Structures are given as structure tokens and as C-alpha cells.
Amino acid sequence: MATGMTQTLDVDSSEKNKFLKWLKNDKVQKKILLTTFLFVPTIMLLSFIIYPAIKLIYISFTDWNGVSPTYNYVGFKNFINLFTSNELWKTLYANGIYFFLHLILIPVELYIAFLLDRYIKGSEFFKSIFFMPYIINGVAVAYMFSFLYSSEDGILNAILGLINIDKIGWLSDPKIVNYSLAAVSLWRFTGMPIVLFLAGLQSIPKDMLEAATIDGASVWQQFCKIIMPNMKTVTSIVLFLNARGALMVFDIPFVMTSGGPRGSSTTFALNLVKIAFDFENFGLAAAMAIVLIVMILLLSKLQNKLLGMKG
Structure with missing residues (x-):
């Protein structure tokens, strides 16, 4: 039983050493660094630019009044009204x-x-x-x-x-x-x-x-x-x-x-x-x-x- 535990510890230690060695690799560190620095800007870009833009396009095809929880799809009616209104x-x-x-x-x-x-x-x-x-x-x-x-x-x-x-x-x-x-x-x-x-x-x-x-x-x-x-x-x-x-x-x-x-x-x-x-x-x-x-x-x-x- 003690021998089995020793073997398990040796395997865990070997895996840990491999992981540390992989982590110390220059290319891996660069990838981790880039991913870490890009994560926050990417989340902000998606949250404050991409999502609002998609939502804006979606609302433009509805007659939403700003309060109602539902959106009534009206197609291109808003754009037609816009281009035909002097x-x-x-x-x-x-x-x-x-x-x-x-x-x-x-x-x-x-x-x-x-x-x-x-x-x-x-x-x-x-x-x-x-x-x-x-x-x-x-x-x-x-x-x-x-x-x-x-x-x-x-x-x-x-x-x-x-x-x-x-x-x-x-x-x-x-x-x-x-x-x-x-x-x-x-x-x-x-x-x-x-x-x-x-x-x-x-x-x-x-x-x-x-x-x-x-x-x-x-x-x-x-x-x-x-x-x-x-x-x-x-x-x-x-x-x-x-x-x-x-x-x-x-x-x-x-x-x-x-x-x-x-x-x-x-x-x-x-x-x-x-x-x-x-x-x-x-x-x-x-x-x-x-x-x-x-x-x-x-x-x-x-x-x-x-x-x-x-x-």
C-alpha cells in the first residue's frame, strides 16, 4: 500500500514538473500574457460596442417605445418613414x-x-x-x-x-x-x-x-x-x-x-x-x-x- 502511494506521489510530482516546465516556456508565457491583457479589452468591446450595435440594429426593425418588455417587429417601416419624411x-x-x-x-x-x-x-x-x-x-x-x-x-x-x-x-x-x-x-x-x-x-x-x-x-x-x-x-x-x-x-x-x-x-x-x-x-x-x-x-x-x- 505504501508502495502504491509512493508511485502516485511520484506521478503527481512528475506531472507537476512537466506543467511547470511548460509554464516556463517563453512562447507559452507570451501567449498567457497576451491573453490576459486582451481579455478585459475584449470583454469591454463586446459589452459596450458590439452588443449595443447589434441591439440598435434589432430595435430599428421594431416599434419599441422604450418601456415595453416586448418588441413588435415592423420590418423596414421605420427606414421607409425616415426616407419619406421631409x-x-x-x-x-x-x-x-x-x-x-x-x-x-x-x-x-x-x-x-x-x-x-x-x-x-x-x-x-x-x-x-x-x-x-x-x-x-x-x-x-x-x-x-x-x-x-x-x-x-x-x-x-x-x-x-x-x-x-x-x-x-x-x-x-x-x-x-x-x-x-x-x-x-x-x-x-x-x-x-x-x-x-x-x-x-x-x-x-x-x-x-x-x-x-x-x-x-x-x-x-x-x-x-x-x-x-x-x-x-x-x-x-x-x-x-x-x-x-x-x-x-x-x-x-x-x-x-x-x-x-x-x-x-x-x-x-x-x-x-x-x-x-x-x-x-x-x-x-x-x-x-x-x-x-x-x-x-x-x-x-x-x-x-x-x-x-x-x-
């Missing part, structure tokens, strides 16, 4: 104003970054100043500009009064309300492209620019032949952020006008939220969210093609 697509006009104003400002942002990189000392200080509005809470920014635009005691109308110009309904005139709100967006988000462009400029090898200067290239020639070709990736990122931001504008019109006057400042995202929570039509809202994602991806693809970039 009211829903009118909101894209407001988004278009944000998009084109930000697009027009991109050369100015690049020029400011160029000045900070080449001609202005203490660029870190100015970079912080330009970036500061971006990190301020969006609701706080909206309330601040609501005071500036106020028809009663707003600073802008007070300045106009000093030069004998009638008050302007910055937020009450349907013709100019979107431009007023887009100006707030420009003030808040312009700092991010400037910082990105500045980072791109600083990544260009200085000896390349010095060699071009020695060869007699002007600043404009350096900008066109050296700087811009090396800034394609950064430009692509800025254009993508512009497209995504313009199509997803929500907080500024929501806080400042609630989509008024008469729905003229309602953006696509603001309309989406209203349909979901005010009209309790989460199925149509989910369909709008899917269309919004597709529009952002298509705009990104178009911009990459125009820049001659892959992907």
Missing part, C-alpha cells in the same frame, strides 16, 4: 451650416498653427489658450453665449446699441439662428484642429525644411511641396472630426434654443433624441442613429478619396 431631412440643413462653416475655417486653423510653429515664441502658451474652450463643459459654453446673444440684456445687442444699430434676434430669427449657434461651435471646437495641425507641423523633419530654404524655396513653395503632403493624415483626421461633429451637433442647440424658433435650429441628432424620448418612438430613433453612422462613414470615405488616401 421634416426629418430638413434638420440636415442646420447640420450643413455647421459643417460648411467649420470646413471654411480649416485653412485659417492651419495658418494659425503654421504661425505658432514658425513665427510666434511661446507657442505652448497660445496652444493652451486655443485649446481651453474645447475642454470647457458644453452646457456652460451654451449658457454663456445665451447671455451674450440675449435680446433683452445681451452684450452683443448692447454694443450694437452704442453705434445706433437696432437689436438683432440672434436666437429668435430663423434666418440667422443657425449661424449664431454655429459661431458658438466654432469658438468651442477650433482649438482642437489647431493643436492637431501644430503637432503635424512639428513632426515634419526640420532638416528637410532647412534644405529647401538653402535651395531657394520660398515659404509658399515649402508649404505646398513639403508641408501639405506631410499633413495628409492630420488633415484627414480634422475632416473626419468636422463631419462627425457637424452631424452629431446636439448640446448647443438643445440648451440655447431647444430647436426653435419654429424648429429652424433643430439638428438631426436633436430630432433623434426628441423622437426617442418625447414621442417614445425608439424604433424610428434607432433607424435614424444607423443612418447617422452610415452618413459619417460615407463622408469619411469621400474625404479620404479627395485627399488620395487609402481606407
Whole structure:
């Protein structure tokens, strides 16, 4: 009996040694390390991106009201209603104003970054100043500009009064309300492209620019032949952020006008939220969210093609 126990212990010890030897193998350790580090991100990816995306697609084919425990399948009805409703697509006009104003400002942002990189000392200080509005809470920014635009005691109308110009309904005139709100967006988000462009400029090898200067290239020639070709990736990122931001504008019109006057400042995202929570039509809202994602991806693809970039 003692001999049997000894043999069992020897077998267990031998198996344990084999396992320890296998565990000490470099390839095995790398696999264990990679698996351990990838486990948490994979679970988070599945939980917070993949599953919600699948759920969103599923809800878009139902008439779920956000409360009912059951889902009634309606097929493509939500998408048909979306593409045949003029009211829903009118909101894209407001988004278009944000998009084109930000697009027009991109050369100015690049020029400011160029000045900070080449001609202005203490660029870190100015970079912080330009970036500061971006990190301020969006609701706080909206309330601040609501005071500036106020028809009663707003600073802008007070300045106009000093030069004998009638008050302007910055937020009450349907013709100019979107431009007023887009100006707030420009003030808040312009700092991010400037910082990105500045980072791109600083990544260009200085000896390349010095060699071009020695060869007699002007600043404009350096900008066109050296700087811009090396800034394609950064430009692509800025254009993508512009497209995504313009199509997803929500907080500024929501806080400042609630989509008024008469729905003229309602953006696509603001309309989406209203349909979901005010009209309790989460199925149509989910369909709008899917269309919004597709529009952002298509705009990104178009911009990459125009820049001659892959992907």
C-alpha cells in the first residue's frame, strides 16, 4: 500500500514538473500574457460596442417605445418613414451650416498653427489658450453665449446699441439662428484642429525644411511641396472630426434654443433624441442613429478619396 502511494506521489510530482516546465516556456508565457491583457479589452468591446450595435440594429426593425418588455417587429417601416419624411431631412440643413462653416475655417486653423510653429515664441502658451474652450463643459459654453446673444440684456445687442444699430434676434430669427449657434461651435471646437495641425507641423523633419530654404524655396513653395503632403493624415483626421461633429451637433442647440424658433435650429441628432424620448418612438430613433453612422462613414470615405488616401 505504501508502495502504491509512493508511485502516485511520484506521478503527481512528475506531472507537476512537466506543467511547470511548460509554464516556463517563453512562447507559452507570451501567449498567457497576451491573453490576459486582451481579455478585459475584449470583454469591454463586446459589452459596450458590439452588443449595443447589434441591439440598435434589432430595435430599428421594431416599434419599441422604450418601456415595453416586448418588441413588435415592423420590418423596414421605420427606414421607409425616415426616407419619406421631409421634416426629418430638413434638420440636415442646420447640420450643413455647421459643417460648411467649420470646413471654411480649416485653412485659417492651419495658418494659425503654421504661425505658432514658425513665427510666434511661446507657442505652448497660445496652444493652451486655443485649446481651453474645447475642454470647457458644453452646457456652460451654451449658457454663456445665451447671455451674450440675449435680446433683452445681451452684450452683443448692447454694443450694437452704442453705434445706433437696432437689436438683432440672434436666437429668435430663423434666418440667422443657425449661424449664431454655429459661431458658438466654432469658438468651442477650433482649438482642437489647431493643436492637431501644430503637432503635424512639428513632426515634419526640420532638416528637410532647412534644405529647401538653402535651395531657394520660398515659404509658399515649402508649404505646398513639403508641408501639405506631410499633413495628409492630420488633415484627414480634422475632416473626419468636422463631419462627425457637424452631424452629431446636439448640446448647443438643445440648451440655447431647444430647436426653435419654429424648429429652424433643430439638428438631426436633436430630432433623434426628441423622437426617442418625447414621442417614445425608439424604433424610428434607432433607424435614424444607423443612418447617422452610415452618413459619417460615407463622408469619411469621400474625404479620404479627395485627399488620395487609402481606407
